[in-house]
Amino acid sequence: MKLLAELVSIPSPTGNTSKVISFVEKFLTDAGVETRRNRKGGLIATIPGKDSSQHRMLTAHVDTLGAMVKEIKPSGRLKIDLIGGFKYNSIEGEYCQIQTNSGKVYTGTILMHQTSVHVYKNAGKAERNQENMEVRIDEKVHSAEEVRSLGIEVGDFVSFDPRVELTKSGYIKSRHLDDKASVAILLQLIKQINTENITLPYTTHFLISNNEEIGYGGNSNITPETVEYLAVDMGAMGDGQSTDEYTVSICVKDASGPYHYGLRKHLVNLAESNQIQYKLDIYPYYGSDASAAIKSGHDIVHGLIGPGIDSSHAFERTHRESIEQTAKLLFHYVQSVFAQ
Template sequence: MSTYPNVKETKELIQELVSIPSPSGNTKKVIQFVDNYLKKLNVKTEYNRKGALIATLPGTNQNEHRMLTAHVDTLGAIVKEVKSNGRLRLDLIGGFNYNSIEGEYCEIQTSSGDVFTGTILMHQTSVHVYKDAGKAERNQENIEVRIDAKVENAEEVRLLGIEVGDFVSFDSRVQITDNGFIKSRHLDDKASVAILLQLIKRMKQENITLPYTTHFLISNNEEIGYGGNSNITPETVEYLAVDMGAMGDGQSTDEYTVSICAKDSSGPYHYELRKHLVELAQTNEIGYKLDIYPYYGSDASAAIRAGHDIIHGLIGPGIDSSHAYERTHESSLEQTEQLLYYYLQSNIVPY
């Protein structure tokens, strides 16, 4: 296996991406960042009406296409209520639990573009005041945002310009350790976005002409279920989602290899494509794990449900503590990019 040429750049790119707030529904800034990155590589890009970005690398075969996707939208929240005590009640964007954001720093972006910082806390946080603070349920009724502004009631909050419907993003708290770990919120799925961007850069630097015209969809609504279900060209034969591999009890995925998904909540992925990916990994000495994710759906799942006649698959770096404070290792990034590198230069599986 050839050496991974750009792991330092990949980690730095992940750090930049996770530091740009982009909860589903408010992703324009991060999509523009990705577009600017690709434009510097002279890669053709276009936007769809949902605000996602599509990059295209022409291939030798223009009658059969491939599409790869990774999503840049993240978990987040939206202001449900401006409370009488001057704090904010939240409604969640994406699938996660309130306890995973308790104590987190956040930003509130108003519709006029102003940004205020805050902290997500239990209403009954102080143990000196609330006897059963530790036993109270972490839910929408009890969790609130303490705004970093001198406000004591709803009227003072509204004078700041904060209103119902404003987006709330969570501090990524990104850290890169000397021994190769990346700890951050939103590695799902900005780690994969960084991998695809670096992969495109590598193809350009090495002057590789792909065997098939290949589209890269940077989707922006995956966390709410429909990011990758449109803008798939009629010529597209294979559709590969690049998204995190989930870790936990009963899972084989780890932080050091690429995860190849056999099945998730939407059902099995295409068997021949899965076998092709495994064969590529074995031939090129790429570390991989096969896995099943019982409570998971991808952009490829959304594309199949939308009725597209495609061969679909899912791979990605292994991510610990998904939809919370996540972690992966640079070796998982390496194995994922290497598998994609060889996959893009391989033949489409028979259909």
């Protein structure tokens, strides 16, 4: 949980993830695990197994939702363009950071232009969209020229304050639990395998991808020997969903279609034989690195599991129990033989 809190506190909107990748890289290096970066900037750790003729791949993504500066308004405020699939209402009132091309960081707040109820009669009814929402920069600026003099320009990345909090009751509340909760789980798993000298049945690759939120983080660097590909990502909660904050969610289908039936049954058998609490679920408006890998033409078996996350792509929350159940299933999965 401490590692997760650290991860969500590092800004990493898709397209600007080098800082968090370096954090992950150092964590694994300190644990004695060798890594390499792919050309996209993602990180891969490979642990040799008994059988090197067949491989497994697990992935979790470290990139998050965010925004870019779309326009510098004459008023000195910023119009933004969203990165990832979420709605403007989910960031209204949020503190943010603007990172300039030179690396300088400014703070601000994302607000409706018509925020003040003392001035704007339609403050509550105005649509939350790109035209009406803007960033109020915490600097003394009143024009586009003054903003540009700070070094802020179109294309600068905007990241959202995670507001991370660990509660005494075992919850973690934060933005970007999607998918840094899963990244934290995989990092601890890799460290445990290495520290305890656990021998895996197959050579296993762990990809920390950095473009999942825009659809293609994990669709490459898959070895020809890879048989199974398991994405570790959030379980989506809401009306009609089985997923909760206390179990591991095993996805059977998302917007891309069904996940591999044999691998799904294998994961369920592992959960039941090891007293792991799980839920099967369908995520109707969802895609993963595993589905991206399938769409890119790789001949693999694909699956998707993860901790249950409430209010995904907004004010997210999960519980320690969901983290633990997901970690247990992964621990047994990487030591199991292929489902086929």
